[in-house]
Amino acid sequence: MKNTPTILISNDDGITAKGIETLVKVAKEFGQVVVVAPNSPQSAQGHSITIEDPIRIYRNTIFGSNVVAYECSGTPVDCIKIAKNVVLKGSDIDLCLSGINHGSNASTNVIYSGTMSAAMEASMEGIPAIGFSLLDFAADANFEAAEKIVRQIVRAALKDGLGSTKLLNVNIPNVSFESINGIRICRQAKGYWIEEFKEGKDPLQRPYYWLTGKYEYQDSGEDTDIWALENNYVSVVPVKHDLTMYEALDSLDHFSSKV
């Protein structure tokens, strides 16, 4: 790694969100920061990419003159792709940080999360990546404790790497720094959304449905991210992008055939 590492930053709440500001502030202490982030909120965009339309990027100076920042018309994953292949073409990227997301990406939310998808895209392209989320959906969430946690984790990542993974999902409980009990390495908790659709009528009296719901955990393990967060620990889950369920390979012989 170079003496001054290049740190790419993105998010899914958009380039003007409070959470990314905290991330940029901390990252500037460690290296040369390049931001490519969506110009509109992209929560729950998952690993969506833009293929039917062109993407645009616009340079801006909202993070000051030391930070190369672009807002991008695409999804979080688009931001990473265009950062690597256009903005930073030919340069090494030492670390990608995504977030700080306003709201949890623990448990299976990792699958829906634009924040984590940006980080996953970076990791798929070989860049060590960390997604950060604070358990507070509010636009004016308090990132003071999160800032200290991010600093500690980024320092450890730049010094000693990400172990044998390329991607970490870090969630931070919404409590004061003094109330945080520590940082725990966890597995992803089992759980899923129980949806309700709020049915309504538009001004022309046509029906619409609006997604809502609550998250239900189905996991009582004390080694999960959910357990950690409920007990005021920061959760760190190593993430992979090989989705093969290896343990099921031997249970599918009835599909295998000569045709």
Next chain:
Amino acid sequence: MKNTPTILISNDDGITAKGIETLVKVAKEFGQVVVVAPNSPQSAQGHSITIEDPIRIYRNTIFGSNVVAYECSGTPVDCIKIAKNVVLKGSDIDLCLSGINHGSNASTNVIYSGTMSAAMEASMEGIPAIGFSLLDFAADANFEAAEKIVRQIVRAALKDGLGSTKLLNVNIPNVSFESINGIRICRQAKGYWIEEFKEGKDPLQRPYYWLTGKYEYQDSGEDTDIWALENNYVSVVPVKHDLTMYEALDSLDHFSSKV
């Protein structure tokens, strides 16, 4: 399972795509078919969901009077959520089929794929699910061989289940049925997209970038989906939604702390 299973069908190419028509045709032979599919192409939408806007569904009869079909203004994942929670609220869904996608979803494409995300969403909600893809992007692709493969796989799934997984990623080579050597249970091949952005100027001379690229495999294993497809086998990969990289849990002690 009931004598007449309820089969939910969706896709990401849109309700008027040729691939879903083949899937509906086969599924009707086995059970009561309900289609909820996007009213516009949603390729590469990943696990995107719609939370900032309402969703609309419209009943139609394009698959004949025996098939309950709705087109939906949302993403593939939205389609599954609204099918389960509105269209089929309170009813059991015995199997979810997604596709047949026009184009490959092998290797890490499973992560970008709207087709596979619809199937994954169903599996996360406890519904056994299969995503089908044919290795031909053309709108008028020939689904004759795929139809026979789908029939064979759906029959086996309804008779004997999906083993110890809830989700299969099935890819079908673009060759005649006679040229298909069989069906193989596989793991997801390693690989990634090498992107280029085609740079252009819009009519007002403002720059834009359009995503393009080619897929590069980084895997020489003969147990992968890519190997199977290149050797004219149908690939069947069991898929999970626990993204924890368990093998990395012990390599991250330098992050773990008391704060």
